[in-house]
Amino acid sequence: MVDHAQQLADHVWQRHNPKQRLIRFAVLLATAMLVFWAVRDIDIFWPWVWDAPNQITGLGARMWPPSGEGLNNIIGALIETVHIATLATFLTIFLALPVAYIAAQNTTPNRACLWLGRFILVASRSVNTIIWALLFVAIFGPGVLAGILAIIFRSIGFIGKLMGEAIEEIDRRPVEAMEATGASKAKVIAYAVVPQVMPAFFAIVILRWDINIRESTVLGLVGAGGIGVILQGSIDTFAWQTVATILIAIIVLVLIGEAVTSLLRSKVL
Amino acid sequence: MTPPDAQSSTPRTWKKPPFIANPLLRYGLIIVGVVYLVWAFGSLPFNWARIAEGLPRAGRIFGGGFPPNLERYELLITGFKESFQIAIMATLVGVLLSIPFAVMAARNIAPMPIYIIGRAVIIISRSFHPVIVAILFVAAVGFGPLAGILTLILYSIGFVGKLLAEEIEEIDWGQVEAMKAAGAGYGAILFYAVFPQILPRQVGLSMYQLDSNLRASAVVGIVGAGGIGSTLMNAFGRYDYDFAFAILLVIIAVILLSEGISGWVRKKIW
Amino acid sequence: MLEITNLVKRYGHDEAVLKELDLKVEGNSVVAIVGASGAGKSTMLRCINRLVEPTSGSIKLNGHELLRLRGAQLRRARRKIGMVFQGFNLLDRLTVMENVLAGRLGYVNLYQAISRRYPQADIERAFVLMERVGIAHYANKRADELSGGERQRVGVVRALMQEPDVLLADEPTASLDPRTSEQIMVLLQSLASELSLPVLINIHNVAQAKTYTERIVGLRHGKMIFDGLPADFNKDALDAIYGGIDAPDDAITDTPAEEHAHDAS
Numbered sequence: 012m013v014d015h016a017q018q019l020a021d022h023v024w025q026r027h028n029p030k031q032r033l034i035r036f037a038v039l040l041a042t043a044m045l046v047f048w049a050v051r052d053i054d055i056f057w058p059w060v061w062d063a064p065n066q067i068t069g070l071g072a073r074m075w076p077p078s079g080e081g082l083n084n085i086i087g088a089l090i091e092t093v094h095i096a097t098l099a100t101f102l103t104i105f106l107a108l109p110v111a112y113i114a115a116q117n118t119t120p121n122r123a124c125l126w127l128g129r130f131i132l133v134a135s136r137s138v139n140t141i142i143w144a145l146l147f148v149a150i151f152g153p154g155v156l157a158g159i160l161a162i163i164f165r166s167i168g169f170i171g172k173l174m175g176e177a178i179e180e181i182d183r184r185p186v187e188a189m190e191a192t193g194a195s196k197a198k199v200i201a202y203a204v205v206p207q208v209m210p211a212f213f214a215i216v217i218l219r220w221d222i223n224i225r226e227s228t229v230l231g232l233v234g235a236g237g238i239g240v241i242l243q244g245s246i247d248t249f250a251w252q253t254v255a256t257i258l259i260a261i262i263v264l265v266l267i268g269e270a271v272t273s274l275l276r277s278k279v280l
Numbered sequence: 281m282t283p284p285d286a287q288s289s290t291p292r293t294w295k296k297p298p299f300i301a302n303p304l305l306r307y308g309l310i311i312v313g314v315v316y317l318v319w320a321f322g323s324l325p326f327n328w329a330r331i332a333e334g335l336p337r338a339g340r341i342f343g344g345g346f347p348p349n350l351e352r353y354e355l356l357i358t359g360f361k362e363s364f365q366i367a368i369m370a371t372l373v374g375v376l377l378s379i380p381f382a383v384m385a386a387r388n389i390a391p392m393p394i395y396i397i398g399r400a401v402i403i404i405s406r407s408f409h410p411v412i413v414a415i416l417f418v419a420a421v422g423f424g425p426l427a428g429i430l431t432l433i434l435y436s437i438g439f440v441g442k443l444l445a446e447e448i449e450e451i452d453w454g455q456v457e458a459m460k461a462a463g464a465g466y467g468a469i470l471f472y473a474v475f476p477q478i479l480p481r482q483v484g485l486s487m488y489q490l491d492s493n494l495r496a497s498a499v500v501g502i503v504g505a506g507g508i509g510s511t512l513m514n515a516f517g518r519y520d521y522d523f524a525f526a527i528l529l530v531i532i533a534v535i536l537l538s539e540g541i542s543g544w545v546r547k548k549i550w
Numbered sequence: 551m552l553e554i555t556n557l558v559k560r561y562g563h564d565e566a567v568l569k570e571l572d573l574k575v576e577g578n579s580v581v582a583i584v585g586a587s588g589a590g591k592s593t594m595l596r597c598i599n600r601l602v603e604p605t606s607g608s609i610k611l612n613g614h615e616l617l618r619l620r621g622a623q624l625r626r627a628r629r630k631i632g633m634v635f636q637g638f639n640l641l642d643r644l645t646v647m648e649n650v651l652a653g654r655l656g657y658v659n660l661y662q663a664i665s666r667r668y669p670q671a672d673i674e675r676a677f678v679l680m681e682r683v684g685i686a687h688y689a690n691k692r693a694d695e696l697s698g699g700e701r702q703r704v705g706v707v708r709a710l711m712q713e714p715d716v717l718l719a720d721e722p723t724a725s726l727d728p729r730t731s732e733q734i735m736v737l738l739q740s741l742a743s744e745l746s747l748p749v750l751i752n753i754h755n756v757a758q759a760k761t762y763t764e765r766i767v768g769l770r771h772g773k774m775i776f777d778g779l780p781a782d783f784n785k786d787a788l789d790a791i792y793g794g795i796d797a798p799d800d801a802i803t804d805t806p807a808e809e810h811a812h813d814a815s
Contacts, residue, residue: 046372049365054506055426063421063430070420094320101317137532139499141411145516150338152330188639188705191599192712193628193656198663202652206643229411232503236324242412246419254416258408265407294647294673296666297690 070251077259078252084241085260092237092264095155095230096223099162104216107167111174117186118178118204132175135168140226144235153234161235162223169219177211178204213279217272224268228261238264341521348529349522356527359501359511360534366428366507367493373429374436374493375486379475381437382444389448389456389474402445405438414500425506432493432500439492440485444478451477484546491542498531551576552598552716552748557607559593559772566605567593569772575716578746580739582759582780585769586792591752594769595718598750599631600624612715629656632709634738636721638701640708642694646685649693649704650676653711672711679707683737699730706737710745717742719751723758731755735762756788 113119114128144161151157185203194202231239238261245253300306350356384390384398405413410431417427455473464472501509508531515524552575559568567590575581583591596602598609600616609616611630619627632653640649654672655663662668680686683703688696693704702722709717719738723731735751739762742749753759759766760780768776768783768791776787 045368049368052361053365053369053425054362055424059421060426063426066420067417070416091324094324098317098320098324133536134532137535138528139495141499141502142512142528142531145502145513146341149341149516151334152327154327154330155324156326156331182642184635184637184639185641187601188633188635188708189641189652189655191601191628191631191633192653192708193625193630194652194663195622195625195655195660197660198655201660201664202641202644202648202655206641209643225407225409229409232411232415239412243415246415258412261412262404262407266403292674292677293670294668294676294689296648297645 073251074255074258076252077255078250079256081241081253082256085238085257088231088238088241089260089264091155092227092230092239093224095158095162095237096220096227099159099227100166100216100220100223102159103163103166103170103219106163107170107174110167110171111178114171114175115178117181117183118200128171128175132168132172135164135166136172137168138165140165141229141233144230144233148234153236155236158227158230158235158237161230162227165226166219166223169222170215173215174208174212177208177215181207210280214276217275217279221268221272225265228264344519344521345525347522348526350526352523355511355523356508356530359508359527360530362425363494363497363501363507363509366425366432366497367490370429370432370436370497371486371490371493374433375440375482375489377433378437378440378444379482381441382448383470383474385441385445386448388451388453389470398441398445402438402441405434406442410435410496410500411503414505415503418504423504423506423510428497428500428505428507431505432496435496436489436493440482440489443485444482447478447481448474487542487545491538494538495535498535551610551612552750553608553610554594554598555608555610557594557597557609558605559590559597559602560605567772568597568604571607571772571774573767573774573777575748575750578742578748579765580742580749580751580763581765581767582763583750583752583767583769584754584756584759584776584791587754589769589791590772591769592720595633595720595750595752598716598718599628599633601633625656629712630715632712632714632717634702634705634709634717634719634722636724638698638705638725640693640701640704642692644693645690646680646693646696646704647676647689650680650707650711653708656712676707676711679710682741683707697730698726699733702726702730702734703737706734706741710741714747717747717749719749721752721754723753723755731758738762756783759783 110128110131112128113124114132116125119125119128140161143164144157147157147160147164151160181204185207186199189199189203227237229239231237231241232243234240238257242254242257245251245257298306300309381398381401384394385402386398387395390398413434414427414431417430421427421430451474455477456469459469459473497507498509498512501507501511502513504510504513508527512524512527512531515521515527552573554571554573557568557571557573558566560566571590571594583594585591593602597604598611598616600619604617607617611627614627616624616627641652644652648666651666651668651672654668658668658672677686677689680689683706685696685700685703685707688700693701696704702725705722717738722738723734726734735758738749738751741747751759751763760783763780766776766778766780766783767774768787770791775790776783778787
């Protein structure tokens with residue numbers, strides 16, 4: 012009985028907070044109107060929507076059974092995909108660390124460098140990998156180089172931002188102690204900063220490698236190498252059974268990537 | 281026995297203990313790393329002749345791209361409007377659908393066969409990059425925003441469903457037992473003991489998902505699934521670089537804005 | 551010889567933390583600096599090696615003015631000033647030996663520092679000092695695996711590796727249990743006479759200050775209000791320093807028994 016009364020009292024209290032109630036109502040109304048507008052205004056031919064389940068099951072039926080033809084090709088393309096992701100992650104490290112260094116408030120040499128670093132990070136992060144790929148395909152032509160560059164340019168922002176945050180979160184006291192010994196800035200960083208951010212560094216690079224494996228599966232759709240190239244080719248030639256095989260291969264690749272990632276994490280960290 | 285001061289007169293050495301204690305493993309890993317890099321670089325098909333043309337082409341593209349040209353802003357607005365609509369509808373449907381899949385994929389409340397199905401759906405929708413899903417939906421239901429919406433629904437189910445399932449697995453089990461003791465059925469337990477515990481998280485996740493759906497909607501358009509991505513792709517395809525760069529800049533601005541708003545709202549809710 | 555004259559430190563436009571402080575430390579004396587938290591003890595010590603930038607005044611070490619030094623000159627001066635910290639400030643993820651050798655960072659070049667190829671003399675000195683304080687067998691252990699007292703010993707050895715002309719200790723025992731903190735105080739006291747090194751110790755434990763040091767300096771609100779022998783540091787001086795301020799409990803309760811008897815009589 013007491014509990015019930017308490018609950019009721021809580022309830023009543025909430026109802027008697029008019030401002031909160033008004034905000035809730037306004038948010039709900041705005042959301043409803045937004046959805047209504049989206050449904051009414053969007054450029055969709057509705058009969059197609061009702062037909063979509065049929066179309067999708069139809070496509071699924073055409074994919075069955077997956078074809079074993081060209082499996083060697085697919086495996087070759089998978090390896091290429093892994094190479095793109097791995098090389099790009101590896102190369103990113105050398106570019107992202109200096110950016111993280113100048114974008115962290117406690118290590119940046121001056122304000123101009125700080126803003127330059129932040130600008131690079133934001134620019135890199137706001138452009139999606141596939142848009143970077145589009146740009147690099149236009150410049151260097153279709154191929155793996157465009158793919159590697161696209162992954163690098165997107166990963167700089169990711170690794171740089173997280174490493175910058177790791178640098179900002181270090182314990183300041185060892186830094187102070189190293190300064191007190193008369194060590195120069197480079198030595199202070201080598202002794203007091205680097206060891207502290209090492210674990211974060213490994214975790215971040217491993218995480219990004221996992222993401223890059225996924226990202227590099229789509230590079231080929233804009234011509235930037237990897238498994239996506241033969242996926243696009245098979246879709247263009249309506250070879251749906253091969254498409255099914257490629258999709259399965261991608262799932263296997265991603266799952267292997269995840270397994271390797273968690274193995275590395277448990278070994279290194 | 282050595283006299284006590286003999287010890288300090290013999291020079292002692294010290295070396296930093298290596299990161300990996302076993303020398304065989306240490307050098308083995310280094311060799312494997314180097315061999316891998318050589319193999320990977322060697323086996324990738326670089327078309328050097330084409331790459332050599334890159335710099336002049338880059339000059340042409342950036343030369344054509346600056347200054348960015350906003351003359352055809354109507355196309356830009358139409359594209360963004362469509363992206364917003366795709367993101368809103370996909371978030372709404374995706375977040376709603378993620379609830380049943382999350383329940384299915386939570387080990388503590390789903391029976392084994394159902395759990396496997398739920399997990400499989402989530403794993404599959406997380407394994408595929410939205411762009412791959414988009415290209416399949418485009419093939420199935422044709423070009424346009426419908427394919428984009430379907431793609432992002434699946435994307436939302438994968439992401440929100442996974443986090444929500446983890447949330448359900450960590451709920452306070454005492455409340456469920458209390459409901460069971462009161463003789464409640466499965467449905468009643470879900471609605472009174474499980475959902476109230478995960479609801480606050482769900483609201484935050486929806487905001488987050490709206491933000492990431494907006495980002496993704498700019499990308500799935502590149503393979504024809506509607507929205508600003510399609511506008512960008514068209515501009516690029518027509519070598520209309522000044523318009524393409526204008527679109528790119530606006531995309532960056534909108535993404536930053538949306539990230540800011542989404543972060544602000546989530547902070548308010550917490 | 552360390553000579554501080556007219557030292558002023560002010561943060562922004564607030565009231566000065568240190569107000570025209572004068573202090574002279576000669577020979578191998580161990581000086582305790584006591585005062586409530588916020589009295590300016592820590593700031594004063596950090597002004598000496600310029601971890602905190604003084605507003606005005608003069609600090610001379612063996613006749614050399616420290617306050618106008620910049621860049622490499624400042625670093626060269628800092629090598630001669632060892633510092634021991636309250637939180638030990640060790641490089642937790644590195645080995646004890648690396649922590650100790652870090653005291654030589656002001657002397658070795660960057661390549662030697664990064665590759666850990668220190669001169670043989672430094673390694674020799676490190677072993678001698680580590681044996682002196684009883685941590686030599688931990689050389690290749692990670693610093694964060696040690697107990698508090700052992701960690702502070704590493705901190706002391708690191709400071710001594712600098713071959714300092716003066717040793718600063720900022721609350722070196724505040725993070726340790728009473729027994730271990732006594733040991734560290736004994737260590738600092740005996741090292742001072744062995745190496746004929748002046749030692750300045752910030753400490754809020756008045757009993758320890760009286761037992762292990764030769765001179766006590768009392769600070770209150772950035773002003774020196776006591777400077778004399780431990781024997782002269784009586785109840786009045788204690789009240790003058792801590793009066794009206796919540797003194798740390800152990801400043802009073804940790805007083806050894808005979809001191810209690812003395813006070814009561």
